[in-house]
Amino acid sequence: MIIQIDIDFNSNEALYIQLCNQIIRGIALEQIQEGEVLPSVRQLADVIGINMHTVNKAYAVLKQEGFIKLDRRRGAVICLNIDKYQAIQELRENLNLVLARALCKNITREETHELVDEIFDRYTMGKREE
Numbered sequence: 002m003i004i005q006i007d008i009d010f011n012s013n014e015a016l017y018i019q020l021c022n023q024i025i026r027g028i029a030l031e032q033i034q035e036g037e038v039l040p041s042v043r044q045l046a047d048v049i050g051i052n053m054h055t056v057n058k059a060y061a062v063l064k065q066e067g068f069i070k071l072d073r074r075r076g077a078v079i080c081l082n083i084d085k086y087q088a089i090q091e092l093r094e095n096l097n098l099v100l101a102r103a104l105c106k107n108i109t110r111e112e113t114h115e116l117v118d119e120i121f122d123r124y125t126m127g128k129r130e131e
Contacts, residue, residue, distance in 0.1 A: 006020060008049055008050075008051065017062065018059075018062075020045075020049075020056065038075050067082030
């Protein structure tokens, strides 16, 4: 399987975080499906042009966060370890700071809701909501 990964080498964001975020977005947009095997660490590092240790770190973070499992025979496999309560708690923690920053910049509740709906719709377009 080949996935489109765009790394910004001029970004202040760490390469492994960029890689994690792109894989997570790919899962959310259903470009990568449950059970699919990601490229090997070596393959992905070669394709992107980054160090193998960076890819390895990204895969370790994705495993820890419940997005992949590492299988000795198959490699990194998309395996969503869904714990909705924990996911909601993490979302609450992340949103807490994001919303505090938004309030400091005079972003209204309505603007925030509109933005959240826009982003949510982008990920769920064409999907049935459960």
